[in-house]
Amino acid sequence: MLWIAVTGVLSQVAVLWPSGASEAASQAAATPPAGFQCPEGWRCMPPRGDSSGIRGMVGLFHHLHSGETFGPIGTAISVLSGLALVFFSISGIWLYVQMWQNRKSRKLSPRWFWK
Incomplete structure (x- = not known):
């Protein structure tokens, strides 16, 4: 249960970790590519800026937290x-x-x- 708690906290901290990207870069990333249309019934969100560093580890933390890494x-x-x-x-x-x-x-x- 300690594993579940620690990996759950790490996955949330990684999401909330400051990206270090400037405001202009985050605005540019928020603009969808030309011709992109969000599928009906979906809520499309722009990428959250820079995915390097600890933010890039969100997927790893999720897989460790859910146990998917161990089958x-x-x-x-x-x-x-x-x-x-x-x-x-x-x-x-x-x-x-x-x-x-x-x-x-x-x-x-x-x-x-x-x-």
Whole structure:
């Protein structure tokens, strides 16, 4: 699960990393080529400037994060890790509510955190 968390953060950081491209260069990149027409039902977006450096690694981070790099086994492990995160989140909230209700039924002051 640590692998999923780290590669997920890296993929987002790489997308948000400043490209270093000037405003004029990004405006030029935003202009579609002559004769280009966006297919119906699609939302076409211009490229996000310079794709060198860490921004060029977005695809690598995505493949590591999704497990695609390691084949079907990696993808299965990635899906199972995601399901485990959902399970632990829900069960943690459920345990906290149970402890809260138990403390309340014993006439102790309900607090957010207790000893």
